[in-house]
Amino acid sequence: MLRKEWSLIVYSLMLQAAVGIVFFLLVFRLIFAGESGAGQMTSQTMNPLTSRTMGLTGLLILAGMAVSVFHLGNPFRAYRSVTNLSKSWLSREIFFTSAFFVLWAAGFLMEKYGNLSFLLIWLTLGAGVLVILSMARIYYSTGKTGWHSATTFLDFFGTPVIFGTLVSAVMLYGQRRTDGVENLLIIFSILSLFIVIARFSMQLKLVEKCLSSQEEYSMDQLVGASLPARDIIPLYRKMMIRGFFCTFAGCSLILLMMMIRIFDSGHLLIVFPAVLVVAGEISSRSSFYLIGSDES
Amino acid sequence: MADKRYGMLVDMQRCIGCHTCAIACKQGNNLPNDVWWNRVLTFGGPAMDTPHGSFPNLEMKYLTLNCQHCEDPPCVAACPAQATYKREDGIVMQDYEICLGCRMCIMACPYTQVRSYNEKNPEYYLDFQVGDAWVEKQQKGTVTKCTFCHNRLDKGLQPNCVEVCPVRARYFGDLEDKNSEVSILLATRKYTRLLENKGTGPSVFYLI
Amino acid sequence: MSDSEEKIYSCMCSGNCQSRCRLHVHVRNGKAVKTQMAPFPDSRYNRVCLRGLSHVQRIYDPDRLKYPMKRIGERGEGKWERISWDEAIDLICTRFKSYQQEFGKQSIAFSGVSGSEAYIHGAYSSYRLANVMHATQTEHSLDMSDTHGLGRVLGTGNTWNQSNDRADLVNAKTILIWAANITDSHPHDWRFVLEAQQKGAKIVVIDPRFTACAARADQWISLRPGSDPALAMAMAQVILSEKLYDTNYLLAHTVAPFLVREDTGRFLRHSDLTGVKPEKKSRDPYIVWDNQTGCGSMLDQVENPALEGSFNIPGETTEFKVTTAFSLLKKSMSVYTPEYAGKLCEIEPHIIQDLARLYAANTPASIYNGFIQYDNGVQTGHAWGILASLTGNIGKPGASVGHIGRVGHDVNFAKLFFPEGKKSTTIPWVYLKHVLKTGQFYNKAHPIKALFIYASNVVCNATNQNEILNTIFPALDFIVAADIVPTDTTKYADLVLPVCHWFEMLDIVQGPFHPYTAISEKALEPAYESKSDMDIYRMIAKGMGLGQFFDYTDEEFIDMLIDNDVARKEGLTLDALKEKKVVQTLPTCWVNWENNIFWTRSKRLEFYVEDPRPRLDCGIEIDKSREHLPVFEPPIEAWPDHPLAKKYPLVYHTVRQRWRLHSQWFGTPWLRELDPEPLVSISPKDAKKRGIKDGDVVEVFNDRGHVVLKARLSQAQRPGMVSVPKGWQRHQFIAGSYQELTTDHVNTTSYNQCFYDVLCQVRKFKTDSRDRKKNG
Incomplete structure (x- = not known):
């Protein structure tokens, strides 16, 4: 069922992770960087961190864009995909993704050959937010029961926070202890947990909505594409529950690791939350594409 | 106001679910294997000829479903490449030469399975083209759907499905022309359109 | 590709749904690319269905039989050897000749059903050869039980010429769709039913199953499978007991006033009274009871004949105890009360009453019936005839009963089929097994050694497949099957011959579901080595030394059929067909029996059958006493008591x-x-x-x-x-x-x-x- 959708799952997760990372980069620079921030992180720490995150961001954007092409039946016509900016959210998404990439590239070069300006990070983040916004609008505007809800926005804007938290934790893992950073990550881990719980409860409600309206007998039921095929609901439920538990467990582990301050020990320990969060988000996103499909 | 707006009427009182329209479309448009632009649905269940209710208190109604050629087509808005577009006469078209195969139109369409996606090279049972000579060749990686047989209209013919209906349950014509058969029927008969609440303004009307 | 390269031929879809749709076959580069509904002069009859639009896939079916094939393994094993047509015809003729020499001319049987209903190459294509060979022909034994029952009343015998034109349904106020799933099997008739319904007609569907047609009807009556005669007779009972019948019609156009002799069960005739045999049987007047004079007199001399009563009428030598046919009917129907029949049919009695009242009062009423597929079908058909007789729902616009089959009145079949007169023996398919088992037919030796199957897939379509494969086929030395594609039947043959698709040969096709006669053009060259049915018979005839009967082209055979005054008067000539493709040979919306002259001996509706006979004469007597009027017989097997x-x-x-x-x-x-x-x-x-x-x-x-x-x-x-x-x-x-x-x-x-x-x-x-x- 998701055979045709895998590239979209990967693309959306990668782009959202990229936006999340840029967001955290901005936050860290705002709060902790020597000059304007609280000064907890010296440029010795900050610069390699910035460089690594920028590298990862670029990798994610590029890979995401490359993978997304696999979704097209005619990849060589992809250049035409921005010709309907006035109406099509997909056109806009592709446009903003390109803008996101260009701004990132500028930032990357600036970082390499000079100093990365705050304005550029702000602009990059802005483009990233627009990518996510148009991405969410694409699905929201189809009117499908599984997509036409606030869940889509929570999901698409929540994933960057979750991935951002994870990536920050990974990046800072093994660094010298800085209480401020850990405290910030504690806050974001808790925020991630809230997002995961909220998303899960909204998904449960969606299932209910999809099931309850299927009992009726009407013309709209027969010809409408908004409801998922009934027989995919159990699979959806399975995927979304799996997604919830993995991401929840992953975020909890990050929280725990921050709280007991085990940054310096157990180098491989961070693999657990990382694997859990990535698996959880893939599962959750797969369920998202599943419930919008009316193919059985 | 446009000079012309093509519309199709399907009389649900008359339709007997015989599938002649579906086959006429399949043949006339040389549709690839497993592609159907016009399908016959039965109320009561996903299986064909499924009545609603329980024996002997039953009813059975059929509904033929093709592209609704909406006045405000969500597919046109969704298409990033303008491969899906609406003609002056209201026909919603799919340009195989431009289509990226992103399937946004399929996702955006509120009606189920009126479009088909040629994931692979279209396959046919026969090694030569059947149906009308002027039918556009289908391509791999593009989306296809009902065109109201636009090439037939240009030649003054009716769409394939309308021409053949054994019970005369299908009508086609200009909705803007107050004297056309379709306008007269709409003025005199009760009708419904599919998913009116979506605000798409379909050009296919179901007489009830 | 430009349109000018496309050629369009006028062909006929000549399958046995009997709709006989005219199709335009579009040909590009020598290939049929599209079959399309083609117009008739009156657009009401324009028609096509999903099958008619799928011919391209039948013509170019990759499985098509491509050349003659001889069996080399066991029967049914599927091992074949390709042979030439010369070898195939040689094999057939050698075998046929030797069987005919050793076992008699009847030892070759031709068996066709309805693979195509075109006149030259279809179901009738073997008739000419079978007759000049003095061979055996099997009769299909299909759809004939109710046909025979109603046919007895109408006098139409083995034909389906019973109802009005289907387009006339629009004039009906009541339509009983009985044992027919029109929306699947005759979708083209459904719009006439709908039109009647829109004008206010009541549509009642009588069918155990719920169908699309039942869904659209005003009323659906689900009856117990096989109980149809009980329902029809109960309707007659209601009409009789509530006096809803049309007395004038009964007296004028039915045998109701005829007097039935108690001793013989036959109608009393003038010769019975005088004891003098009439010169001609048809000039022996029927006797009725004259209410005015109080004695029996000749029908045409009585103004006010008695409808009811039993009488003693003195003859020259003896006194005759007689009862009117109507009284006998009343008596025999009296058993079938709505309560009694309701139990048999599992229908509420009041539903039967209402149905009878509707049919009798909301007139004109038509019964659109399908074919009764139970053993008791004769009774059902007979009872339908009674219903029409009682109410006069026949012979008027909107009033009709039975199947449709008014064809051939302008066609000289005899000239085509029987160039030397009828010489073949006809055996009903259902009886073939007994003939093969006993070697006898009509108490005479009748060995059959070879079966030539054409226009038929009998293994798939005839009853009791295992008996066909394990008893009938093993009793035959040589089985030839001619078909377009491999079927269940060709699989078990000894020799398989590839036949042309319909659009690969020239033919002539008539209604009955439309009032036209049409030519079916040869749009395509025969695929592979396939040959037309008639070409196959031409070759066999030549090999059998009977070539002189087949020295005609397809066109000449068509001309043979329509070269007569009736056809000419209608404008039906070969030239007209070639020019116009379609010639109208019946009026639109024609009404059958408009003059109330029926094909029975009395020219009236003989709801009382004085001399019940089997549909086909196989030399077996039947118990006539049970068949003058219908008696409810449960289905032979499909009944809870079984x-x-x-x-x-x-x-x-x-x-x-x-x-x-x-x-x-x-x-x-x-x-x-x-x-x-x-x-x-x-x-x-x-x-x-x-x-x-x-x-x-x-x-x-x-x-x-x-x-x-x-x-x-x-x-x-x-x-x-x-x-x-x-x-x-x-x-x-x-x-x-x-x-x-x-x-x-x-x-x-x-x-x-x-x-x-x-x-x-x-x-x-x-x-x-x-x-x-x-x-x-």
């Missing part, structure tokens, strides 16, 4: 669906995309009892055989019965065939195959691993 009903509690229907015509179109890919596999339809109630879920593989079986297929739970199915779709080939089932279960019981009155008179049981089928794999 001893087998405990073991096999479900009635088994083999239904005709829109996806095939009999077995034709069984492999057409477009249709198979929509209808990929056979499914047995079972009511959820019956399924639950057997632990069967939707999609389960089940075995439907009885003592005769079985079929294994997936189950489809459907509320449309009346509990107590199952339906399996007709026409699938053996290889399309998981195992067995739908036709293994049906009975080859011989009814010596109707000689009709009773497809629905069958009991069965259903159980879950335990698939082996191979089957599981196959079913995913």
Whole structure:
């Protein structure tokens, strides 16, 4: 069922992770960087961190864009995909993704050959937010029961926070202890947990909505594409529950690791939350594409 | 106001679910294997000829479903490449030469399975083209759907499905022309359109 | 490609749905690319269906028989050797000659059914050869039970010429659609029914199953399968007891006032009284009771004949005890009260009363009936005739009963079929087994050694498949099967001949479902080495030394049929056909029996049958006393009282669906995309009892055989019965065939195959691993 959708799952997760990372980069620079921030992180720490995150961001954007092409039946016509900016959210998404990439590239070069300006990070983040916004609008505007809800926005804007938290934790893992950073990550881990719980409860409600309206007998039921095929609901439920538990467990582990301050020990320990969060988000996103499909 | 707006009427009182329209479309448009632009649905269940209710208190109604050629087509808005577009006469078209195969139109369409996606090279049972000579060749990686047989209209013919209906349950014509058969029927008969609440303004009307 | 390269031919879809649609066959680069509905002069008759639009896939079916093939393995093994036409014809003629020399001329049997209803190359194509060879011909034994029952009343015998034109249905105020699923089998008639309904007519569908047509009707009456005669007779009882009948019509146009002799059961005639035999049988007047004079007199001399009563009429030598036919009818129908019949039919008595009142009062009323597929079909048809007689619902616009078959009045079949007179022997298919077993027909030796099957897939379509394969075929030394594609039948033949598709040969086609006669042009060259039916007979005739009878082209044969004054008067000539393609040979909306002159001996509606005879004469006597008027006989098998009903509690229907015509179109890919596999339809109630879920593989079986297929739970199915779709080939089932279960019981009155008179049981089928794999 998701055979045709895998590239979209990967693309959306990668782009959202990229936006999340840029967001955290901005936050860290705002709060902790020597000059304007609280000064907890010296440029010795900050610069390699910035460089690594920028590298990862670029990798994610590029890979995401490359993978997304696999979704097209005619990849060589992809250049035409921005010709309907006035109406099509997909056109806009592709446009903003390109803008996101260009701004990132500028930032990357600036970082390499000079100093990365705050304005550029702000602009990059802005483009990233627009990518996510148009991405969410694409699905929201189809009117499908599984997509036409606030869940889509929570999901698409929540994933960057979750991935951002994870990536920050990974990046800072093994660094010298800085209480401020850990405290910030504690806050974001808790925020991630809230997002995961909220998303899960909204998904449960969606299932209910999809099931309850299927009992009726009407013309709209027969010809409408908004409801998922009934027989995919159990699979959806399975995927979304799996997604919830993995991401929840992953975020909890990050929280725990921050709280007991085990940054310096157990180098491989961070693999657990990382694997859990990535698996959880893939599962959750797969369920998202599943419930919008009316193919059985 | 446009000079012309093509519309199709399907009389649900008359339709007997015989599938002649579906086959006429399949043949006339040389549709690839497993592609159907016009399908016959039965109320009561996903299986064909499924009545609603329980024996002997039953009813059975059929509904033929093709592209609704909406006045405000969500597919046109969704298409990033303008491969899906609406003609002056209201026909919603799919340009195989431009289509990226992103399937946004399929996702955006509120009606189920009126479009088909040629994931692979279209396959046919026969090694030569059947149906009308002027039918556009289908391509791999593009989306296809009902065109109201636009090439037939240009030649003054009716769409394939309308021409053949054994019970005369299908009508086609200009909705803007107050004297056309379709306008007269709409003025005199009760009708419904599919998913009116979506605000798409379909050009296919179901007489009830 | 420009349109000018496309050539359009006028062809006729000549299958046995009898709709006879005119098609335009579009040909590009020598290939048929499209079949399209073509116009008739009156657009009301324009018609086509999903099958007619799928011919391209039949013409270019990769499985088409390509050249003559001789069996080299065992029968049915599927091992063949390609041979030339010369070898094939030589083989046929050598065998035919030796059989005819050793066992007599009748030892060759030709067996065709309805593969094509065109006149030259279709179902009738062998008649000429069979007759000049003095061979045997099998008669199809299909759809003939109610036809015979109603035919007795109308005097129409073995023809289907009973009803009005279907377009005349629009004039009816009541239409009873009885045992017919019009929306699947005759979709083109449905719009006439709809038009009547829109004008206020009441449409009642009488069918055990719920169909699309039942869904659209004003009323649907689900009756117990096989109880149709009880319902019809109960309607007659209501009409009689409530005096809803049309006395004037009964007296003027039926045998109601005729006096039936108690001793012989025959109508009293003038010669009975005088004792002098008349010069001509037809000049022997019927005697009726004159109410004014109080004595029996000749029909044409009595102004006010008695409708009811028993009388003693003195003759020259003896006194005759007589009763009017009407009184006898009244008496025999009196048993069938709505209460009694209601129990048989499982219908509320008041529904039967209302139905009878509707039919008698809301006139004109038409009965649009299908073919009764139970053993008791003769009674049903007879009872329909009684209903029409009582109410006068016949011979008027909107009033009609029975099948449609008014064709051939302008065609000289005799000239084509019987160049030397009728010389072949006709044996009903259902009786063939007995002839083969005993070697006798009509008390005379009648060995049959060879069977030539054409325009027919008899193994798939005739009842009791296992008997055909295990008794009939083994009794034959040589079986030839001519067909377009391989079928269940060609598989078991010794020699297979490839036949042209309909559009690869020239032919002539007539209604009856439209009032036209049309030419069917040769649009395409024959595919591969296939030959037209008539070309095959031309070659065989030459080999048999009978070539002089076949020295005619197809055109000349067509001309032979229509070169007569009746046809000429209608403008039906070969030139007209070639120029206009379609010639109107009947009026639109024609009304049958408008002058109330029927084809019976008395020219009246003979609802009392004075001399009941079997439909075909096989030299077997019948009990006439039970057939003057109908008596309810339960179906021979499909009835709860039957001893087998405990073991096999479900009635088994083999239904005709829109996806095939009999077995034709069984492999057409477009249709198979929509209808990929056979499914047995079972009511959820019956399924639950057997632990069967939707999609389960089940075995439907009885003592005769079985079929294994997936189950489809459907509320449309009346509990107590199952339906399996007709026409699938053996290889399309998981195992067995739908036709293994049906009975080859011989009814010596109707000689009709009773497809629905069958009991069965259903159980879950335990698939082996191979089957599981196959079913995913």
